[in-house]
Amino acid sequence: TELDATTADMIRRRSELLGPAYRLFYERPLHLVRGEGVWLYDPEGEAYLDAYNNVTSIGHCRPEVVDAIADQAATLATNTRYIHEAILEYAERLLATMPDEIGHMMFTCTGSDANDLAVRIAQSYTGGTGIVVTETAYHGITQSVSEFSPSLGENVDLGPHVRTVPAPDSYRMGDGMAQGFGDAVAAAFADLKRHGIKPALFICDGIFASDGVFDGPAGFLAQAVAATHAAGALYIADEVQSGFGRTGDAMWGFQRHDVRPDIVTMGKPMGNGYPVAGVAVRPDVIEEFGRKARYFNTFGGNAVAVRAAAAVLDVIQKEDLVENARKVGIYMRERMRGLQTEFPRIGDVRGAGLFIGVEMVADLETKTPDAALATAIVNGLREEKVLISGCAKAANVLKIRPPLVFTRDNADHFLAALERVLERTLK
Numbered sequence: 001t002e003l004d005a006t007t008a009d010m011i012r013r014r015s016e017l018l019g020p021a022y023r024l025f026y027e028r029p030l031h032l033v034r035g036e037g038v039w040l041y042d043p044e045g046e047a048y049l050d051a052y053n054n055v056t057s058i059g060h061c062r063p064e065v066v067d068a069i070a071d072q073a074a075t076l077a078t079n080t081r082y083i084h085e086a087i088l089e090y091a092e093r094l095l096a097t098m099p100d101e102i103g104h105m106m107f108t109c110t111g112s113d114a115n116d117l118a119v120r121i122a123q124s125y126t127g128g129t130g131i132v133v134t135e136t137a138y139h140g141i142t143q144s145v146s147e148f149s150p151s152l153g154e155n156v157d158l159g160p161h162v163r164t165v166p167a168p169d170s171y172r173m174g175d176g177m178a179q180g181f182g183d184a185v186a187a188a189f190a191d192l193k194r195h196g197i198k199p200a201l202f203i204c205d206g207i208f209a210s211d212g213v214f215d216g217p218a219g220f221l222a223q224a225v226a227a228t229h230a231a232g233a234l235y236i237a238d239e240v241q242s243g244f245g246r247t248g249d250a251m252w253g254f255q256r257h258d259v260r261p262d263i264v265t266m267g268k269p270m271g272n273g274y275p276v277a278g279v280a281v282r283p284d285v286i287e288e289f290g291r292k293a294r295y296f297n298t299f300g301g302n303a304v305a306v307r308a309a310a311a312v313l314d315v316i317q318k319e320d321l322v323e324n325a326r327k328v329g330i331y332m333r334e335r336m337r338g339l340q341t342e343f344p345r346i347g348d349v350r351g352a353g354l355f356i357g358v359e360m361v362a363d364l365e366t367k368t369p370d371a372a373l374a375t376a377i378v379n380g381l382r383e384e385k386v387l388i389s390g391c392a393k394a395a396n397v398l399k400i401r402p403p404l405v406f407t408r409d410n411a412d413h414f415l416a417a418l419e420r421v422l423e424r425t426l427k
């Protein structure tokens with residue numbers, strides 16, 4: 001696993017040029033030069049199976065998106081201060097996938113930028129500032145959003161107006177989870193009020209990705225959302241990870257839970273790699289904000305971005321990728337559960353659609369997290385030329401998130417590599 005001289009030199013230049021805040025994946029970092037479909041290629045032309053990058057959810061360098069970007073970039077690239085048909089058509093189509101009461105679509109460039117705007121809207125509507133999030137949530141990088149992104153680590157301060165609740169850990173919590181999670185959200189809002197902080201919002205990611213991929217059971221969010229509304233706060237569904245069909249049952253992760261968000265934020269796979277993100281909102285929630293605060297985002301909703309996004313939506317709908325995510329996801333989880341007898345340190349296999357979490361433990365009885373084992377598997381798979389990563393508070397959950405175009409054959413390729421790595425690592 002020695003680094004070759006070229007790679008070592010690039011890593012040195014990277015840290016010299018980009019500074020100390022960036023992190024690379026893997027003990028042996030990966031240099032990539034090209035992508036196509038579910039495959040990524042290194043400079044030698046070696047192919048890596050991508051089971052991780054949910055931005056390029058309809059496949060790397062998807063021609064339909066590349067063509068839409070090129071065509072629009074060659075025609076007109078302007079902003080939302082001018083009238084343009086593409087943004088209207090796209091907003092109409094996207095809003096049609098949302099619950100009826102969500103009536104407006106606003107555009108940003110990143111998920112962080114979307115959450116930042118959502119918070120401003122929620123704070124303006126409620127007149128409060130209090131925010132409740134899960135313990136290892138990630139919502140983004142702006143100043144205001146990093147203050148409620150505890151997964152950034154203990155060195156990044158949470159805001160004094162932020163309270164965290166334990167993630168809904170289905171592996172450890174059992175039957176009372178829905179009520180317990182709802183009660184925790186209610187208690188967090190009560191605590192904010194007690195400190196003189198008026199509640200503004202509860203935000204959660206539809207699959208609790210950075211918390212460790214907690215998918216369900218479907219419907220379990222209802223109590224938490226009810227507690228949020230009872231506290232006078234809004235429920236923001238962060239669909240940056242779980243949106244656009246990823247969870248396999250519906251277009252949006254929150255739809256698995258049959259809850260009704262006041263604001264929905266989205267990004268990542270929206271443009272299949274082109275930076276486009278957004279906020280969908282109930283008209284009454286944005287009404288006052290809209291009157292007081294003029295909103296303009298130079299690149300948000302530019303004509304090229306919405307053409308890219310429209311091409312992505314076309315492919316998701318035409319190829320029924322939501323259903324593919326559901327089917328292939330079920331198959332992968334079943335096969336991985338089949339490995340648990342032989343490899344009992346696979347404590348839990350969970351997820352929805354093509355968002356899969358595999359929890360590695362030191363011992364099945366105590367369910368003690370084993371981060372070193374998860375890291376060894378992630379690095380082992382990289383040597384097998386299969387890409388995944390890890391997540392969770394204890395960093396012991398394999399995060400498997402292949403493109404939605406992943407086939408059963410791709411899944412078999414992945415599973416064979418995983419089995420080889422488990423054999424090597426555990427036997």
Ligand code: PMP
Nearest residue numbers: 110111112138139140205240241
């Ligand atoms: N919300 C969630 C749930 C995310 O996973 C991310 C990105 N990992 C963000 C927000 C922020 O998105 P971006 O990196 O585009 O700013």
